[in-house]
Amino acid sequence: MNASERIAQHFHESIQAKQVALDQLRPFIEQAGMLMTDCLQREGRILSCGNGGSAGDAQHFSSELLNRFEMERPGLPAVALTTDSSTITSIANDYDFREVFARQIRALALPGDVVLAISTSGGSDNVIRAIEAAHDRGAHVVALSGRDGGPMALKLAGDDVEIRVPHEVTARIQEVHLLVIHCLCDLIDRQLFGG
Numbered sequence: 001m002n003a004s005e006r007i008a009q010h011f012h013e014s015i016q017a018k019q020v021a022l023d024q025l026r027p028f029i030e031q032a033g034m035l036m037t038d039c040l041q042r043e044g045r046i047l048s049c050g051n052g053g054s055a056g057d058a059q060h061f062s063s064e065l066l067n068r069f070e071m072e073r074p075g076l077p078a079v080a081l082t083t084d085s086s087t088i089t090s091i092a093n094d095y096d097f098r099e100v101f102a103r104q105i106r107a108l109a110l111p112g113d114v115v116l117a118i119s120t121s122g123g124s125d126n127v128i129r130a131i132e133a134a135h136d137r138g139a140h141v142v143a144l145s146g147r148d149g150g151p152m153a154l155k156l157a158g159d160d161v162e163i164r165v166p167h168e169v170t171a172r173i174q175e176v177h178l179l180v181i182h183c184l185c186d187l188i189d190r191q192l193f194g195g
């Protein structure tokens, strides 16, 4: 396959992944949007985490809340737990890399907050421990996952929401995660500010 054909294949696979995801994920995205809106209405905060591309997604989400998405509105309270290199390196160095998000959550999360936990495999130990810490603090979890949900899915509580992309390829799962994040931002804005 030449370069041009490979590019076309990536585009077609991404379109197909999103089409399948639309049918399966719509109710879960709606549910997650309500959970997040309810949290923000009660003065709660949304803390986001993930590794690699999912760290980027966690930051993408928090920046759209803190600054803005599409409509003019006040900033909304969100914290990406992936950005403070001093905190992350010291937790990893003094304790364990698996603790880098959980320790921040134990310090920052209040009951009623939401933790947005992002992992395409559902197997990242630091994200799994973040979910445990969220529950210990009385926070809810919205999990963006893929494949079979991995061990992360087994950690979720009854009132958490899992948005599991029905695909096996990390890149495709990430591409759907970004679309889901934009849907969530839009739902939050519409429910809080109308329009």
Ligand SMILES: O=C(CO)[C@@H](O)[C@H](O)[C@H](O)[C@H](O)COP(=O)(O)O
Residues within 6 Å of the ligand: 051, 052, 053, 054, 118, 119, 120, 121, 122, 123, 124, 127, 170, 171, 174
């Ligand atoms: O962006 C990519 C691959 O597309 C990578 O950086 C990827 O995010 C990293 O390998 C992550 O460590 C994978 O973690 P996870 O999605 O399995 O939790």
Ligand SMILES: [Zn+2]
Residues within 6 Å of the ligand: 053, 171, 174
């Ligand atoms: Zn990637």
